[in-house]
Amino acid sequence: MLEKDNLGKTYHDATKHSYLSVQIDPNYVDASTQPVAFKVYPKFYRRVQLNLNNPVHSFIWLTSAVTFEKVYQDVPDKLRVNPSAGALYPTEVYVQIRGIPGTVDGIYHLEVENNCLTLIYELIDDGLESYIIPGRSIKGCIFLISCVYYRSSWKYQDRSLRYCFLDSGHHLGAVAASAYLHSKDIQLIFDFDKLALNTDLGFENKEFVTAAVISGEEQERQIRRLRLKIPFVCGTDYFEANQLIENSYQVTAVQRSHPQLLEQPQFNFDKDKFHQTVWNRRSVRRFRKQLISQEDYLYILQQLEQPIPSENFEEIEIYSVVHRVEGMSPGLYKGTHLLKSGNFSEKTGYLCVNQAFARDCAVTFFFVSDYINYQTAMQFAGFLGQKIYLVSNYLNIDCSGIGAYYDDETQEFLETTKDVLYGIAIGK
Ligand SMILES: Cc1cc2nc3c(=O)[nH]c(=O)nc-3n(C[C@H](O)[C@H](O)[C@H](O)COP(=O)(O)O)c2cc1C
Incomplete structure (x- = not known):
């Protein structure tokens, strides 16, 4: 599809945050209204x-x-x-x-x-x-x-x-x-x-x-x-x-998405513990800069690879900015593949509109996509986000969604041409 025909992209582009846009309009509202x-x-x-x-x-x-x-x-x-x-x-x-x-x-x-x-x-x-x-x-x-x-x-x-x-x-x-x-x-x-x-x-x-x-x-x-x-x-x-x-x-x-074959995911959670996890799921805004184990990080990634049970498909690519995972050098990854090494915790804190939890967490995920149907792609991103919340909470790891980030600067940092749809932080 030609870029100019992608009406979702037109909306996405029109609603980007930047350092300046957030300074000009910080979204303050009177809570009583x-x-x-x-x-x-x-x-x-x-x-x-x-x-x-x-x-x-x-x-x-x-x-x-x-x-x-x-x-x-x-x-x-x-x-x-x-x-x-x-x-x-x-x-x-x-x-x-x-x-x-x-x-x-x-x-x-x-x-x-x-x-x-x-x-x-x-x-x-x-x-x-x-x-x-x-x-x-x-x-x-x-x-x-x-x-x-x-x-x-x-x-x-x-x-x-x-x-x-x-x-x-x-x-x-x-x-x-x-x-x-x-x-x-x-x-x-x-x-x-x-x-x-x-x-x-x-x-x-x-x-x-x-x-x-x-x-x-x-x-x-x-x-x-x-x-x-x-x-x-x-x-x-x-x-x-x-x-x-x-x-x-x-x-x-x-707009219609790509077709795919319907496939059910196969999870192997302890159901009583998973039930407790669903019931107790919460967002955490403060992390204590603690490490998470590599095993837990890989387990979370594995669960993300399970199919989404739908005949409609939008590809979501997941970048991980690893700050604090035992046995992994800090850096930008796709899965376990290191794209660039470095301690980017200050950078991701800044990119996520200076939200400290995006700096102090163990991993900041970013979901990007070259979607056909924006509405579906964003819902896929949210669906995967819910999975990260539940799987990390199941492992006693805290989590929070990140809807606020500087779009263009985040894209530049990830070195991708695809739109950044969502962020998620996990850690302890
Ligand atoms: C799409 C989405 C974007 C979010 N973005 C942020 C964010 O940028 N910063 C933040 O502190 N919390 C963010 N959150 C977390 C919400 O504030 C949180 O879900 C809400 O306060 C309800 O609390 P709970 O998740 O503990 O039930 C986001 C959640 C969602 C689902």
Whole structure:
């Protein structure tokens, strides 16, 4: 594809951070004006309280559960299994349930704050399949991840669409972790008729679908599009439109990625310990400059090589800036291959907008890509980011996502022409 045709790249280029741009606009906001981070449908909709002894409920619940509550600057923060840039949580989850005894066939909104499913649409001969996998019907669950973008653009303005996509990828990673713990295979789908779905789900311009996840038995059957439009319900208490975000979402929703064969990952974690890890996952902002073992570093890299279960593909290259790994000389690596040696901890701290944790950690990862579909590539990066969080926390290594970095200078440091999509720091 010609560069000028890559509309994702146009957005990415327009939202680069530099030393100067961050000085001019440091994203300060009045915390008391933060829009609400939980969508609630009106009370007349029927609700099903999640019962954690029911394996389907437990599977759905663990994709999005609130795991920790704290108060920050007088604002209560409800932290969840999935991390989110700035803890703003633009993502929402909808689940279509079909053919599960004891549950009405329908589309449900997952009301994270109240641990319940809100039935927003009852199925007859229609359903989400017609938008996502035409000609098929799924006995089981179809998850949809969407973004209420103003929750993030309130603070991060134009750059927030990047965080919406990365957060969505992290949320997909949380769905995958819950599926693993409930012994379910899943398929992630990125190329489908998102625009029609946004209209029929009543999202207007304020919320948009980013990905779907299938978990269930596929049957050949013609399912119709939703026979009724779902009414609009706002995911925030107030809203300000951002035209760049809306346009960039739309143009990146229709480009198709490379095809690949669907392959399931094979993980070998101790499930009780992994469950604890999912539950206790957190971001850490302070590292004590301690070494991690080479064995742990290699184990994390190995898990990253496991396939992402999707027929859509975007290649993500991972650079590691190794600062403190036993038995490895500090330097810039691709996997175990040393590209340039040196102690770059001060440099990465600077590149990540002077965030000290990117300097004091053991390894700073950067994900780069020559994507076709920017929306999918960013979600792949977020998905891999979630994997790094969980695998490192599983090994008692701390982690944090890094959405803020000086784009061009980081690219220059990595000596790549590909766009830098995301950073992650791990360490102790
Ligand atoms: C896409 C993304 C980008 C992030 N970028 C940063 C960052 O640049 N600096 C930082 O301190 N934390 C960053 N974080 C971490 C979030 O602040 C953190 O996830 C959020 O506060 C919730 O806390 P928790 O992860 O402990 O649940 C990022 C997280 C995500 C998912």
